[in-house]
Amino acid sequence: MSSLRAKIQDVFNEPACEQNRGKDAKARKEGCSKPLTPGAAAGGCAFDGAKIVLQPITDVAHLIHAPLACEGNSWDNRGAASSGPTLWRTSFTTDLTELDVVMGQAERKLFKAIREIKEAYGPPAIFVYPTCVTALIGDDIEAVCKRAAEKFGLPVVPVNAPGFVGSKNLGNKLAGEALLDHVIGTVEPDDAGPYDINILGEFNLSGEFWLVKPLLDRLGIRVRACIPGDARYFDIACAHRARAAMMVCSTALINLACKMEQRWDIPFFEGSFYGITDTSEALRQISQLLVKKGADPEILGRTEALIAEEEAIAWKKLAAHRPRLEGKRVLLNTGGVKSWSVVHALMEIGIEIVGTSVKKSTVEDKERIKQILTDDNHIFEQMVPRELYAMLSEHKADIMLSGGRTQFIALKAKTPWLDINQERQHPYAGYDGMVELVRQIDLAIHNPIWRQVREPAPWDCQPAVRKELPSTKSETATLHVVQDFAGTTADDFGEC
Template identity: 95%
Template structure:
């Protein structure tokens, strides 16, 4: 536990974070996240954050050493995609019970579970995650993992991020520490080249990195490791031989990028693949870093040719949507890198940003928003559901882009909504992804259902009396019979 405490303090003291450097020593030790309130939903715990970062490593078995509910609440909580192995979709847990805790059988049960996974699946590695229960009872996860690795001849990686130690963002960083300590640098590639790069913080949600990778392939740039999206254990183990790196989400793995730069001289920059301009800038920055690391400068020219071709194609496709979306107002209730990258992307086609959340954004993210929007009046740290509903019901936005947790606020306000977070069903990265994002926004805003749901309900309409048409003798006789049976008088029914 003392080692874990020391590791947490080290993660809090992040030199690559400008905001962290500006604090005094005492404030730096407290980290960036607000203290968790017992019993309150805090947006995920450290265990959840570590699992989010590591689970998309597709050929690894992820074993949760905890009671069953811990795995049930965290398994497959992001829509990452795999181009091959499916082992990461299988749920493994030691299913610790009260009797195991009382009798001290946790470590024995963990060792047995590792052996069973090895015999049944033969993965290249097993990642072991303790949670609150197993950390509190003092199970020595690292000792068990070390013994199992020696016994079974495979990598068994302890991921020390029990939920009670902090927030989901802290868990992201602890997952990066586990990769640094136990995985990266443990294997040597036999095909290292001057055009190898790492992509950090890319989760391949809905397979969107597959829209970017072909662009890099056309430039002769090889992604040595994409961490964690669609990753393989061997690729990550050899990631220390890359020549440059791009960080997609700084709040998650900035510590990993910095320490890889310190240990193996892999320079990095923070960028985004959302939007046409940002995608082009990312490709340029990658090429420039590689040239600084010794690659042939001719790659700079080839990069500009590729960018010119792809931008021309994308803008031609987007031209059809501009008349329909120009001037439409967007409310972004997301965070992190999307707080500025999506803003920039939507403004490129003439849409107006009425607000963007910066709840999970870094100081650098906020500065980018100010540069893009020219002020900070449209930024908000968080907005209560009541305020969101009031803003949407007063028609201050034509569409809201957010995660699934706030979709029902938009639907109640009868406002179009589009999922922009990890549960989304469509890829939005790269040039083609930008076209897809705009297409989905257009479909959502101009969906005819909104005209119908905004109309008054039939039971709210005032009845109207219509002039009675002349009846034939047979109709009059029939009506009299009905009146006698029902004991009522005839009436006319209105309609909306």
């Protein structure tokens, strides 16, 4: 536990953060994460965060050393996609019971599970995750993994991030530390070149990275390792020989980028592949970093030619949607890198942003939003469901973009909603991804179902009063409410 405590304190020391550098030594060690409330997961525990970062490594076995529920509740919690191996889709757990804990059999059961995975699947590596239970009973995960690696002749990586140590974001960073300590730099590639880069913090949700990688391929830029989206163990082990890196989600893996720059002199920048302008700027910065590290400057010209070609195609496709979406109002209830990157992307086609949340966003993310949205009233830290519902029911937004947890607020307010988080079914990165995002927004806003659901139900319509002609038996006209609708026409009823 002492080594884990030291690792956590080291993670909080982020030299790339200007705010952290301005603190005194004591305050710097405390970090910026909010303390957890006892009994609350704060959006996810550290184990959940570590699993999110490492599970998209597709060819390794992910073994959870814990009771069954820890793996059952965390499996497949991201919509990452794989272009090949499917081993990451298989759940492995030691399935500890009370008897294992009481009798001290947990470590032996872990060693046996590693052996069974090695014999049945033969993966290039096995990642072992302790959880609250196994950490509290004092299982020495690192010792077991070291012994198993020697015995079975394959890397067995301990990911020391039990849930109780902190939030999901801390778990993201501890997963990065595990890669630094046990994976990156363990293999020397024989094909390192001047155009090799790393992409950090890209999860390949719904196959998004597959819309970006062909652009890099056309420039002759090789992605040495995309961490973690659609990654392979060997690629990550060789990642230290890349010449430059792009950080997509700094909230999750900024510590990984900083330490790779310190150890192996791999410069990095933070960018986004959401939106036409941001995608073009990311390609430019990648090329510029490679030139600074010794690549041929002619790549800068090829990059500009590619950008001009792709932007022209994208804007031509977007022209059909602009008249239908210009002036439409969007409420963005997400966080992290999407809090500013998606905002910029939508404003490019004339969509108005009425609000964006900055929950889980870094200080740098918030500064970018302020540069894009000059009105601070459009920026909110967190909006409770009641306020979201009030804003939508008063028609202050034409559509809400958010995660699945708040979709029912929009549906109750009879407002279009589009999934922008990890559960989404469509990729939105790159030039083609931007076109797809706009197309989905267009489809959602103009779906005829919204006009229908906003109309009153037929049974809420008040029947009209119908006047009868004077009968031969009476000289006065009589009025009565229609009780039997049979044989009547639409003119017999009043408006709803």
